[in-house]
């Protein structure tokens with residue numbers, strides 16, 4: 277288990293789920309018994325953690341994280357990113373436990389175009405579930421610097437989203453916080469939350485008791501993974517310090533198109549696969565550009581993440597499944 | 601007549617010299633060359649040769665390109681003298697600089 281914030285390439289690289297049909301990997305969280313499981317390969321059939329049994333309908337709260345759908349991307353790494361998003365949606369529909377909602381951790385579109393957002397929305401609508409969004413940098417690159425995203429998603433789920441689209445909500449005893457770290461970026465820097473958002477976060481968390489499980493989601497990882505590729509958030513540590521007093525914090529990010537995980541104190545970090553194309557392990561390639569896999573291997577590198585929280589007794593379980 | 605042609609030719613050459621163009625390629629999440637030295641009046645052209653979109657933004661916010669998809673380009677004529685620091689507004693770890701000086705010409709550094 278990695279207890280350091282160190283971005284060492286080797287350590288990060290060996291945390292990457294190796295792919296299809298790998299064994300379940302569990303990480304016990306000393307103290308409160310949080311266990312994560314990352315299941316490589318077998319689509320949606322991995323047993324949830326804890327019992328080791330096949331997935332029985334879970335009591336408690338189950339939701340799905342979907343990320344980096346890049347609708348509009350049509351380069352060789354995946355000529356049809358909308359098709360693989362559709363497959364991800366079909367997989368979610370077939371889950372043994374119907375999720376309560378979907379979190380989309382950004383890069384919904386590839387170029388912030390209306391038709392790309394429309395296509396993503398139409399596809400996700402098929403689930404008949406609420407979808408909670410945060411923007412990725414690809415969702416705010418219109419001439420208005422995010423105006424298109426805000427026009428569409430800017431009110432948030434409860435009309436209370438602020439600034440570039442941050443908000444919080446409560447569901448099933450869990451406090452969810454949606455953060456935006458892809459706007460007002462500075463040359464030479466990483467992702468940025470900014471003073472306004474950090475002040476809002478401090479105020480938002482004030483009304484929560486320490487025992488409330490908190491799930492924070494944002495596009496760019498809030499922890500420093502590999503700054504040479506911009507994989508981190510400059511002021512992410514300030515957000516994490518505000519979360520330190522909570523007994524259970526889960527941080528869900530996207531952006532890097534692969535699974536990386538770390539547990540530090542009471543905070544469990546997890547990044548999701550993309551539904552569009554994979555990116556290389558930190559430092560393993562000249563650049564973080566799309567990895568071109570043989571067509572038959574692509575779906576094994578794409579996927580969605582299912583998270584289950586069971587009040588009392590049971591651990592929070594995170595299951596990653598590929599598209600094929 | 602001959603003298604007139606020579607004058608034309610000289611004028612054309614002067615125009616060419618003034619309208620010098622320097623190309624910066626964006627590939628593998630890198631501006632290449634990352635630093636150029638150019639004369640005042642040079643047109644700097646960024647070409648995105650990557651399979652991911654990028655954008656060019658000055659640190660001092662004096663200019664910002666639209667997003668550049670693969671093979672799209674953005675150009676800017678630089679006045680100067682001075683140093684223009686810029687970055688990719690999508691991937692801010694990508695940085696570059698343009699040194700507008702007497703016109704020692706061409707790419708500097710690598």
Ligand SMILES: [Cu+2]
Pocket residue numbers: 629653654655688689690691694
């Ligand atoms: Cu870029």
